[in-house]
Amino acid sequence: MARPVTLFTGQWADLPLASLAAKACDWGFDGLELACWGDHFEVDRVLADPSHRVEKLALLERHGLGCWALGGHLVGQAICDRIDRRHQATLPPEVWGDGDPRGVQERAAERMKDTARAAAACGIAQVNGFVGSPIWHLLYSFPPNDFDVIERAYEDVAARLAPILDVFEQEGVRFALEVHPTEIAYDFVTTRKLLDAIGSRESFGINLDPSHFAHQFLDPAAFAIEFADRIQHVHMKDSKKRLDGRRGILGSHLPFGDRDRGWDFVSPGHGDVDFDEFIRALNRIGYDGPLSIEWEDSGMDREWGAPDALAFVRRLDFPASAQAFDQPMKRREP
Amino acid sequence: MARPVTLFTGQWADLPLASLAAKACDWGFDGLELACWGDHFEVDRVLADPSHRVEKLALLERHGLGCWALGGHLVGQAICDRIDRRHQATLPPEVWGDGDPRGVQERAAERMKDTARAAAACGIAQVNGFVGSPIWHLLYSFPPNDFDVIERAYEDVAARLAPILDVFEQEGVRFALEVHPTEIAYDFVTTRKLLDAIGSRESFGINLDPSHFAHQFLDPAAFAIEFADRIQHVHMKDSKKRLDGRRGILGSHLPFGDRDRGWDFVSPGHGDVDFDEFIRALNRIGYDGPLSIEWEDSGMDREWGAPDALAFVRRLDFPASAQAFDQPMKRREP
Amino acid sequence: MARPVTLFTGQWADLPLASLAAKACDWGFDGLELACWGDHFEVDRVLADPSHRVEKLALLERHGLGCWALGGHLVGQAICDRIDRRHQATLPPEVWGDGDPRGVQERAAERMKDTARAAAACGIAQVNGFVGSPIWHLLYSFPPNDFDVIERAYEDVAARLAPILDVFEQEGVRFALEVHPTEIAYDFVTTRKLLDAIGSRESFGINLDPSHFAHQFLDPAAFAIEFADRIQHVHMKDSKKRLDGRRGILGSHLPFGDRDRGWDFVSPGHGDVDFDEFIRALNRIGYDGPLSIEWEDSGMDREWGAPDALAFVRRLDFPASAQAFDQPMKRREP
Amino acid sequence: MARPVTLFTGQWADLPLASLAAKACDWGFDGLELACWGDHFEVDRVLADPSHRVEKLALLERHGLGCWALGGHLVGQAICDRIDRRHQATLPPEVWGDGDPRGVQERAAERMKDTARAAAACGIAQVNGFVGSPIWHLLYSFPPNDFDVIERAYEDVAARLAPILDVFEQEGVRFALEVHPTEIAYDFVTTRKLLDAIGSRESFGINLDPSHFAHQFLDPAAFAIEFADRIQHVHMKDSKKRLDGRRGILGSHLPFGDRDRGWDFVSPGHGDVDFDEFIRALNRIGYDGPLSIEWEDSGMDREWGAPDALAFVRRLDFPASAQAFDQPMKRREP
């Protein structure tokens, strides 16, 4: 039984959901991971208006599309981030409000609780997203960091998430942090620290996107094995390094897609991720949720890319073995 | 004629200069690049007290040590940085003052001007250092950057540096920015942008430290060629990547020397820098200034390391060729 | 003319041949390489019962499946191996008998002769298999080997094979040793030694399986060229190394498929074998026999994998060129 | 809108065009790049006989094949080459004439002018080809080169091409040199020198074939970016290195396809060219001309290879993106 393949809608939010759903249906996707921006999944309307909710779900159903998860990345980012003007561009006006950092963070936290409620109301048991980081700007320790500040940040994030996770647990919904630069957890070490700080809350897990590992020279298959019990959801995205001694791994403060960057996101199968190993790891840990294509490739038309990515993932998604291959060489009762 | 080999004193500022100078003399260094912290080079005392100045220079002379450059990294960092508590630990109290960011930046700028004056007073024509960056926290574009902000930052830094460079030029002293993460210029792309913003001021150049290039997968020899006319000073430091799929290139917010980091600084010759190529590039561009060992290695005793590094650099520093090797095969007048 | 693609049945011997043949037919295989275990090819019944033989061949024919070769690996292994309890599990009870090593070896040799007779009776001209090794346990020379013992082992194996090959030659059937660890011949050096010991017997050749070369860092295409006149049959199997400094190339005495192994067998096209080069080598030496998929992949469901492997091999199997590509640029009679 | 995929006919000139056109049509090509040898595009007949011209074009049209370019490689090579017996085999008898080098070069230059005229007469605006090199034999500087001779050769070639390009410009046809060993321009350095010598003639550009870059360890995608405004036409061909310490990169004076060569041409997708990067570069520079498969693979049957290459190129040719993928995350009016 192959896993469902879904399309994350966040990079298509300039299109009305109705129009995107029609495309996704034509391309053959099994479902959508709805972004909580554009008109794709409007948390406040879903909570306020039961008929809106019914219509939304009917729209998906009409196109034969399931929904296994929501993407609450933009609001989530504001919960623990140091707030600046960039957040204004990505937050709903009522969450941004007057832009006072503490207030923005609090309203973002409340909106994330509402996201859990809205998900539950629609029968969706999974929300993926970001939570930001109070210490991202301390990435490189110069001026020298006070590393107590670093350690306390994990505690601080855990404290801010605790009441949000309470709501998720009440609603029977899970929250998966996408491990990603600019988040408090972006690699093995930082993920371990965050999980230690949060403790064993069953609502909290990881949305594993291998594209964020490849450019850090990290092995996403090994990550899946190491954090097996926390992998709640999986993104299928790829990235490619182009290191020639003049393009740096840190990105040169250039926009994605600039020809002078040392790495970029690319459509799955066009980059450095070893997806064969990645599927083997997912099989090994028994992950049977969706493979959700988050389509980001600055050098490819997205309407060409989405079905190309879908075909790639379908070909790739082989099931695990139930038996050792050398077992049939042995007689039953020696 | 080999280049002078100096020791940058910044990592030894816990020792009084008198004590460090004696060691450097014993080890066989040609001189010191004096850090403007600890008691090594106290800008305000040098300016205020001519006899202090005389004593300082006499101290060096007694140990047979020259001084080709000062290191003004810590104060410089505060000029364009977003100020936080880390700067308090690295700035003189009178520069930190009440810690109000704008004031700190202004006092740091003034102190840098004084550094030029103090250098001139001592007959030292070169100050190396940092200038910080108002956009380091925007390294990874999420939430998505407004790239106009990025572009304007280079203009902003140039504007802040202009009056400082005026003083340098009046004093006949040059300022070399060390290209380095957390600075506005840390790779090929960002250095090009900064130089374009500053324009052709002869006082402004680069302190080239290859250790900052190796972990970014950048080629410091190619950088020397590309920015040949701006290379004012050279640090000899090394770094080593240890990428095994679990240790990331971004550093995991861990202190230098932690075993789980994906890269670290190491004593010259113990890491990834191709120093043979680096010397060839320096020869090609005609750099004849000091090779200044900035000794940083979390896994090696510094008193073992400094003379080891000196011996390494001495062996390495070969002169350029004055003649094509196949010229002697041709007769004079065919 | 593409080569026939067959499925080696050894890893499917838990299924009755009738059931496997139906599957293979559905998947589109051209034929089966029948294993001499399970009910796939029972040497004693074939020899004893002509009607059984007729039925077996009819079964294949009904499914449109050819048979170009038998796989006599398990019995063959016992001919020259040091016998232990593992052989009991893989040998027919009447070959194992009382388990006395010398007797087991002799009965295995007799059974291999019968395999040739049974093959001939069915019109099958090729038997592939193993012969074991009396010196595998001396792989690493500690305690230091007496290398005369090693040299004599090749003579000894040749002597044991000689009467068997006599029967093969009488029957007009060829025997191909699969070059493989645990065999007397497992790489270039050992294959050369074995062939030198056996001399030029036309019945004896090699079953070339590239998966056994990749994890030894050997080039199977170069092997095909070097031993061109001995390549009687080809397996299509793949292996993949996963060396991260903690997983060793020697396998750690772990079962295939364990996550801590440094290499594993995988479905063709999912591993390290350069199959493009491999096909070019087969074209160069004029090999036109079957490409027999021996399907072993501990991380993939075999019923997903077999047709995936078949499709991979079909795409791959391009014919050689009959003409230099730059010939058409020359006029006929200059 | 995908680019047209054409087949270069030069390696099929032993077949009459009528027969090749039928094959190309069956395989699904969009058109042919007609070689000016065999009966594919006979410059003199096209100029002399309008009805021949009409028939030729009708033949293509009947098979639904377009023609975007001619291939004038063989005659072009003689324009600046040092002439030897090899040219006799590849030139029409009337161009070779008595074989006197100067005369051959002049007649080749005239024939190239006629090629422009014939192309124009057929409504074809692009001629690709070679121009040879007077200094190829000086590739390795021993006996030591007089490098003034090298520099003058670029001027000399430019001078010889000038009157030819005059005709091309009169006819509204462009000439694209295929950057290639044995040509005056075969890599970044030599192409830059040639372009500098020729100056800004809009008729003169480059036919970019990545297979000639891979075996030189050159990056064809970077070449496309660097010479973006000169890329007039693109060949799709591949090459593969097989370097094992015994096979050299210089080719050992062996024919293509010999097993002891260190590299060889192979069908697209079977070699070292990173075609994904290559298409991204073509997208970036806005190249929208044909992707012309020049099929050369000494180890593959060409009738198997041509459709395989076509399918590979079709799968590969994705369009560029019109929008940043993170744009939909931002609200319209923040």
Place this chain on the structure above:
Amino acid sequence: MARPVTLFTGQWADLPLASLAAKACDWGFDGLELACWGDHFEVDRVLADPSHRVEKLALLERHGLGCWALGGHLVGQAICDRIDRRHQATLPPEVWGDGDPRGVQERAAERMKDTARAAAACGIAQVNGFVGSPIWHLLYSFPPNDFDVIERAYEDVAARLAPILDVFEQEGVRFALEVHPTEIAYDFVTTRKLLDAIGSRESFGINLDPSHFAHQFLDPAAFAIEFADRIQHVHMKDSKKRLDGRRGILGSHLPFGDRDRGWDFVSPGHGDVDFDEFIRALNRIGYDGPLSIEWEDSGMDREWGAPDALAFVRRLDFPASAQAFDQPMKRREP
């Protein structure tokens, strides 16, 4: 304080100790790791004859050589190995006896207990050595292993070692197993299993020789970190892979030094071991025992090699850092 550098005498046992000690003294070694074969350390004579013991220690003292450890590899190997004729060549006649395997194993175990007693009598607190393996011949699982047999082997070895370790603990001597192919523990996985089986006996640890890791593609520095509390002693030896597609990693049953082997032992610094990383790891875990050069290089004269290796190790052995290098940049009381 640098570590003592010793020479393991096992490969010099053809020389009388008196002669070897004179050489080692001349070369500048700090001491010898005495092999328990040849006349270097004769366990039975040491126990039987106190005056012999006194003379032996006096001999070392006369040459200024310390002794931190004995090497009991040859007798140890027989404790758990499957006994064959090779053991006869490496065991004392009285341990070999009639060669009956069970008896040989028991006598070897008794001799190892005596080795502890003899060491204690001489004031030597460390014995290094091998213990053999009952399952080495099962390295490659064909015929398919019964993996219960594998698991039980670790228990079996632990049981055989327990009474030996009792004696070691009574005598206050430690036993360090050299992790090595042909031993029960030869990599990360197998060492972990053995340690789990033995449990926390403080007398039992590891003699870490990085040369056995390099050819297995294992990281000896990571091993030192992982098994930090068990590293009792360190060998300095190197190995080099020579993999060209024709020489295999498994060794081809060829003697060390044969030109067709895929790897070989070489003098320290001439191979693949990253000794810089290795010393950093030893520093990190606080290992301060001897660095014992086990000199094995089939391609180098041993009398040239031993002092070359000593010089290499002396240059390499740098002490750890006591302080963070960026600490001196911070003011004491911010």
Place this chain on the structure above:
Amino acid sequence: MARPVTLFTGQWADLPLASLAAKACDWGFDGLELACWGDHFEVDRVLADPSHRVEKLALLERHGLGCWALGGHLVGQAICDRIDRRHQATLPPEVWGDGDPRGVQERAAERMKDTARAAAACGIAQVNGFVGSPIWHLLYSFPPNDFDVIERAYEDVAARLAPILDVFEQEGVRFALEVHPTEIAYDFVTTRKLLDAIGSRESFGINLDPSHFAHQFLDPAAFAIEFADRIQHVHMKDSKKRLDGRRGILGSHLPFGDRDRGWDFVSPGHGDVDFDEFIRALNRIGYDGPLSIEWEDSGMDREWGAPDALAFVRRLDFPASAQAFDQPMKRREP
């Protein structure tokens, strides 16, 4: 017994031999390989004037320098080369004469015979050199080569060398061709062909210079093994590849030392040659002649480089082992 280390004087021919000999003596060389140009070894004067010969040898003796070989590269190159203006610059006027190619070749051949006679007169038994190539310009087969021409060239060269080798054999002197691009033999394949054409003349062998192999991706140690019985003399020179996707392996028709070249010659130990493997190969084949440093490095001052190279070679030149390292573990009479 270490091999003598000599300096090839060809790149120093602008200095009088008297001056160079003094330097070489100071640096510590054991001898000189005298170039037959400049005033280093003037063949005609040596033959004409016995007192000149006596003086020359006395000069060497005064500086404690031996002479094991002459370098006749420049004249040798003209024997089989296609003659052009470059030869005029490197040949003595009387050999160049009127520059008519056939005459130049013949006079070069005669001069080479005289070189043998002059060597013999001085008691020097070895002449190294080049012989040129009639087919170097056919390196890349376009226009397509007639490969009969290639094959015949080896015969032609052999025929031209035969009478020269007759003289060498009469004089008891050997001639070693330096395998090198622009020579008829420059890699494994072409050397084999040349040796086959020449047949078993004991006077003819190889001067092995590993620097010419590294940039061709060839293994000079494997070459030494393969052509063991022909290695008469060894040069110590190094080369380094600098391939970044923009600098090509073919050299771009740029002078050595240009920054845009893809490879260059460098002082021994500064490049890609694995000299450890190379010495092992020389030890294995029993080569005990000189290691002659041919010093060519466009980026290093030659007076710094020559003693650096000498020190490198002295450190490197270890003797072979006379004994297996595991022999001392075995008792004498088991």
